[in-house]
Amino acid sequence: MKFYSLLFTALGVMCIAGCASQGIPDFGSASDAGGSVASEGESAVAGGSEGAVGLGEGEEFNDFGQMEEAPLEMVIYFDFDQSDLRTEYSDVLQRHSANLADNRRTNIRLEGHADERGSREYNIGLGERRSQAVRRLLLVQGVSADQIATVSFGEERPAALGSDEESWQLNRRVEIKYLD
Secondary structure, rough: OOHHHHHHHHHHHHHHHHOHHHHHHHOOOOOOOOOOOOOOOOOOOHHHHHOOOOOOOOEEOOOOOOOOOOOOOOOEEOOOOOOOHHHHHHHHHHHHHHHHOOOOOOOOOEEEEOOOOOOOOHHHHHHHHHHHHHHHHHHHHHOOOEEEEEEEEEEEOOOOOOOOOHHHHHEEEEEEEOOO
């Protein structure tokens, strides 16, 4: 009986060791690429053709060879003392809207924030106006009101500590939190 338990233990160790020694192939080496590797100044695109369409910024392929979009931005930034949405976030919010419209059981919380300038009460109101601006746009784009909750933290939860413009810019925001 002792012999069999030692035998099974030894087999288990060998299996684990064998699995661990399997390396990940280096597809960039000359031996794996059929002996041809693009040198400096040559095109690394298949066939070496100039002007071939490649991946754009924020695009990648998934395990099935299909192109995926970059992860959604979860923070919307605002200008000083403003609750108007910047046009640079229209695509981001449209992608969130499409995601939420396709997944009606998914809920989000919009957390409004402000920098430290202004009174506590004013910053709570400003954070609320910012989260409501994002909410209104999502509603217009087809998201159900039941899927969106809003809250304002004002200046109470800064993303960056400091009393300089760089810190203040990071603190003027709405964070989009997926709850489900």
